[in-house]
Amino acid sequence: MNHRHRLPQLDAARPFLTDGGLETTLIFHRGLDLPCFAAFDLLKDDRGRDELRTYFERYVALARERGVGFVLDTVTWRANPDWAAWLGYGLDDLDAANRTAVVLAQEIRAAGEADATPIVINGVIGPRGDGYDPSGLMSAEEARGYHARQVAAFADTATDMVTGVTLTNPEEAIGIARAARDHGLPAVISFTLETDGRLPDGHSLSDAIERVDAETGGSVAYFMINCAHPTHFAGALEEDGAWRERIGGLRANASAKSHAELDEAEVLDEGDPAALGAQHGALRPLLGSVSVLGGCCGTDHRHVDAIGRAWTQ
Secondary structure: OOOOOOOHHHHOOOOEEOOOOHHHHHHHHOOOOOHHHOHHHHHHOHHHHHHHHHHHHHHHHHHHHHOOEEEEEOOOOOOOHHHHHHOOOOHHHHHHHHHHHHHHHHHHHHHHOEOOEOEEEEEEEOOOOOOOOOOOOOOHHHHHHHHHHHHHHHHOOOOOEEEEEEEOOHHHHHHHHHHHHHOOOOEEEEEOOOOOOEOOOOOEHHHHHHHHHHHHOOOEEEEEEEOOOHHHHOOHHHOOOHHHHHEEEEEEOOOOOOHHHHHHOOOOOOOOHHHHHHHHHHHHHHOOOOOEEEEOOOOOHHHHHHHHHHHHO
């Protein structure tokens, strides 16, 4: 099957699932140490790769059971130069880690893909700084240059697309989208939102999406919301406009707590999977273009299953 830059989730009659909270699952459920929340560090040995493979295989099996597609993320949210330096990785080692993440995704896809479950490999690009903190903002062109190295590493692999995840501001999103376009990769942009439904830098979701589209010639394949609870962003979605049709995916947190509260928490708040699913289902009339459904902090396969079921009822 030819996967190169094929994004079947764009015209899917049924939703595509993706995974839940990778890092929170590995830390709180598996008891693993992830310095700087960097899951890519597990790629360095067989034990770590086996943990990652087991984690994703459960979600792929869920997608197969449901007869839907799956967006398979690389474990590279922290695999950019600044975070890598703090973890002791040189730039060449970082490039190798990004490529190894894709190889692992290819192995998982080869083992799990089926006719009714196409699998898309998504190269994950995290923010340069903390996903909750908008300080230290770059210009769009600075962000384009900064993220170009990771995008280039993905461009030489089987990666089907890249996604900028937990982005706090339009400038970094614009830079990632431009870097992806420079290297011929489809880009998705996923913003994180605070409890008031706005980006951490204060932009409304509608303004952020419209600005990114205006500054990139509409090159972004679709937008997503992640690392926020439905109760945080439901009100923002009531604002009408074409921007809302650009939202193609949701990856919500299990907890309704603020980012500041989650940062300080020593116990995982898993929320209620059934309630989280129902809260997603209530949003469906406003989000006719959403086709990708997964979770973020605190969620696991139970939450993603409940969300997928609620969305298709």
